[in-house]
Amino acid sequence: MTTVRVWGSRGSIAASGAQTIRYGGNTSCVELRTDDGSVIVLDAGTGMRELGAQLALEGVREVHVLLSHLHLDHLQGLAFFAPLYDADTTIHLYGPPSPLQSLSERISAYMSDPLFPVHLAHVPSDLQMHDAPYESMAIGSATVLACPLAHRGPTVGWRIEDAGRSLVYMPDHEPAMVTRLETADPSWVSGAGLAHEADVLLHDAQYTEEEYPSHRGWGHSSIAHVVQFARLAAVRRLVLFHHDPSHSDAELDWVHARAVELWGAGEDAPLIAHDGMAFELAALGARRTATPA
Ligand SMILES: [Zn+2]
Numbered sequence: 491m492t493t494v495r496v497w498g499s500r501g502s503i504a505a506s507g508a509q510t511i512r513y514g515g516n517t518s519c520v521e522l523r524t525d526d527g528s529v530i531v532l533d534a535g536t537g538m539r540e541l542g543a544q545l546a547l548e549g550v551r552e553v554h555v556l557l558s559h560l561h562l563d564h565l566q567g568l569a570f571f572a573p574l575y576d577a578d579t580t581i582h583l584y585g586p587p588s589p590l591q592s593l594s595e596r597i598s599a600y601m602s603d604p605l606f607p608v609h610l611a612h613v614p615s616d617l618q619m620h621d622a623p624y625e626s627m628a629i630g631s632a633t634v635l636a637c638p639l640a641h642r643g644p645t646v647g648w649r650i651e652d653a654g655r656s657l658v659y660m661p662d663h664e665p666a667m668v669t670r671l672e673t674a675d676p677s678w679v680s681g682a683g684l685a686h687e688a689d690v691l692l693h694d695a696q697y698t699e700e701e702y703p704s705h706r707g708w709g710h711s712s713i714a715h716v717v718q719f720a721r722l723a724a725v726r727r728l729v730l731f732h733h734d735p736s737h738s739d740a741e742l743d744w745v746h747a748r749a750v751e752l753w754g755a756g757e758d759a760p761l762i763a764h765d766g767m768a769f770e771l772a773a774l775g776a777r778r779t780a781t782p783a
């Protein structure tokens with residue numbers, strides 16, 4: 491059994507307050523427990539703080555953190571992740587490769603004076619840095635694979651296969667930046683290969699169709715683009731993710747309704763992520779099977 495829990499579903503910056511109570515305000519962080527109990531964490535946004543407290547409580551000693559990229563909304567929680575300060579814990583950090591600086595140098599730009607009092611090099615846990623794998627590799631019972639995505643700066647999407655099901659994670663992605671999704675051949679669309687026939691796709695849904703034109707090139711998608719992308723990648727279940735910090739609960743209800751309108755309101759209708767959302771991968775990505783006669 492593969493379980494997934496969303497600890498932060500917001501994008502750009504944490505957005506707490508009366509307008510965001512239902513969907514939550516923590517930035518991107520998703521926990522996946524594989525069939526053999528391995529702990530995989532997708533991104534280190536502010537939702538990671540609460541996840542760290544939970545893992546410390548459970549005494550988890552090994553964590554695999556898969557970073558999509560190093561924008562602060564995907565990294566800020568790392569410094570407040572309790573297992574980072576536990577000498578008995580091994581943390582594997584995977585991030586997009588850069589020809590200019592190592593992963594630890596780039597993360598240290600945040601985790602060092604004057605932005606943070608503890609330097610990354612001085613944390614007590616056994617911290618191991620890895621480039622995101624562009625060929626499949628195993629983590630426990632799962633197989634994971636990364637692929638570069640159209641965003642701002644080095645960015646990857648992640649595909650995790652476990653117990654016969656797949657989850658694809660693309661929190662910041664603008665496939666429409668260079669391609670007309672309505673007419674594109676999927677083989678030329680950013681991320682479409684990685685997402686192909688995914689059981690569940692967590693995808694950037696930052697802008698409404700009205701907001702997108704004034705944000706073209708910022709690295710994010712409109713609701714229409716997300717739905718088009720999921721369709722052309724033949725995804726089974728789309729989950730809207732990385733909500734704009736300015737979108738209130740009421741506006742996110744509208745965003746969700748618009749995605750359902752565009753996709754169709756069947757049993758495979760799109761869902762929208764919220765902080766605290768939890769599901770079994772097999773249940774959410776249930777494949778349609780032929781009904782016995
Ligand atoms: Zn982001």
Ligand SMILES: [Zn+2]
Nearest residue numbers: 559561641662
């Ligand atoms: Zn970003």
